[in-house]
Amino acid sequence: MAEPDYSRGAACIDGQFMPVGEARIPITDWGYRRSDVTYDVVGVWGGAFFRLDDHIRRFRASMQSLRMEPAESDDDIRAILTRCVQLSGLREAYVAMDCLRGRPLPGKPYHPVFARNYIAAYAIPWVWVASPEMQQRGAHLVVAKTPRIATESVDPTVKNFHWGDLTRGLFEAYDQGADFAVLPDADGNLTEGPGFNVFIVRDGAVATPDRGALEGVTRASVLELCAELGLPCAVRPVSMDEVREADEIFLTTTAGGIMPASRIDGRIMNNDRPGPVSARLRECFWQKRAEGWHATPIDYAAL
Numbered sequence: 001m002a003e004p005d006y007s008r009g010a011a012c013i014d015g016q017f018m019p020v021g022e023a024r025i026p027i028t029d030w031g032y033r034r035s036d037v038t039y040d041v042v043g044v045w046g047g048a049f050f051r052l053d054d055h056i057r058r059f060r061a062s063m064q065s066l067r068m069e070p071a072e073s074d075d076d077i078r079a080i081l082t083r084c085v086q087l088s089g090l091r092e093a094y095v096a097m098d099c100l101r102g103r104p105l106p107g108k109p110y111h112p113v114f115a116r117n118y119i120a121a122y123a124i125p126w127v128w129v130a131s132p133e134m135q136q137r138g139a140h141l142v143v144a145k146t147p148r149i150a151t152e153s154v155d156p157t158v159k160n161f162h163w164g165d166l167t168r169g170l171f172e173a174y175d176q177g178a179d180f181a182v183l184p185d186a187d188g189n190l191t192e193g194p195g196f197n198v199f200i201v202r203d204g205a206v207a208t209p210d211r212g213a214l215e216g217v218t219r220a221s222v223l224e225l226c227a228e229l230g231l232p233c234a235v236r237p238v239s240m241d242e243v244r245e246a247d248e249i250f251l252t253t254t255a256g257g258i259m260p261a262s263r264i265d266g267r268i269m270n271n272d273r274p275g276p277v278s279a280r281l282r283e284c285f286w287q288k289r290a291e292g293w294h295a296t297p298i299d300y301a302a303l
């Protein structure tokens, strides 16, 4: 038998490791059929995880909120993710962990409480939500007409695949020749966008929503950086009018870091380039990452 080829990434489905191209989930799984799944994504940069414990903590909280109880402990999950990266050999990787509902066990009632929940994970080459070129010029944003799904229906702090509204937002942006949409809530306040948190800068003060959004790990890093750099930063309701009139806007996500914007609804900010506060935060973020900030190095030889 030929050696498995992990060059495109490695996966682990319910305890079994395999090349990522061979990873499958059953078509009858409620994780797929009902989007009854939660997930998290941690980045590997320069051969080290970034804020691994924070991602695993949020993943566990998401699972508990959805009443999912896979057999794996946090240490088991850490070991699975590490092994996926080791197998792939990737120094820069996008590392996903999912917990799927499964489906009710044979002979049991057709109810999620009777399902056996399990973990799927994979490591693939690093993914940029916004390419480095787009980050240089600044992303072009639109304010979506589609509001974010109500938090009373789907808790946005539980990382989920209910992406119908976010995907609609992406098509709204596409139809207007823009890159991304930012979504309001029903009260006209900013929430987040497809795969990222949103920050505004006005008169040198930074702000990001206190509700309606995932508590992003990159967002937490920005809050730390602002404190360190002495930049005023508030976590509070942010109205869409503030977004439309902001001096600067930037987006944050694991698969991209701090991504400056340069246009909102066609209005040009900062001469069509990233603003000074966004650029400073982005530079500082990657500088500190290169110095090992919140890093968990991976021992590739220990496979």
Ligand SMILES: Cc1ncc(COP(=O)(O)O)c(C=O)c1O
Pocket: 041, 192, 193, 194, 195, 196, 197, 213, 214, 215, 216, 217, 218, 219, 252, 253, 254, 255
């Ligand atoms: C909807 C949504 N908001 C925000 C984020 C950013 O979170 P993090 O910085 O932890 O990657 C993500 C990341 O995938 C996301 O999907």
